Amino acid sequence: MYVCICNAIRETELRCAARRVRGNAEAIYGSLGRTPQCRQCLDEAEDIIADEVSSAGMGIAAAA
Template sequence: MYVCICNAIRETELRCAARRCRGSAEAIYGSLGRAPQCRQCLDEAEDIIADELSSNGMGISATA
C-alpha cells in the first residue's frame, strides 16, 4: 500500500526506513531522499512509524 502518493513511498519502505532512522515522518522521508509535498500523508506516516518502533521495542523519543 502507498502511504505517500506524491513520493511513491510504500508502507513497507516506510517501516524499513523507520527501523534505520529515528525521528518524525519528515525526517524519515528525508532519509529516503524525499520531502513531503502535499503533506496529507504525514498523520498516517507518523502512525505507521510509531507502530513500527513500538513493535520492535525501540520506543519513541519525546524529542523525535
C-alpha cells in the first residue's frame, strides 16, 4: 500500500526506513531522498513509524 502518493512511498519502504533512521516522518522521508509534498500523508506515516519503533523496542526487550 502507498502511504505517500506524491513520493510513491510504500508502507513496507517506510517501515524499513523507520528501523534504520530515528526521527519523525520528515526525517525518514529525507533518508529516502524525498520531502513531503502535499503533507496529507504525514499523520498516517507518523502512526506507521511509531508502530515500527514500538515493535522494534519490544523485540529488544524480549531478547534481553
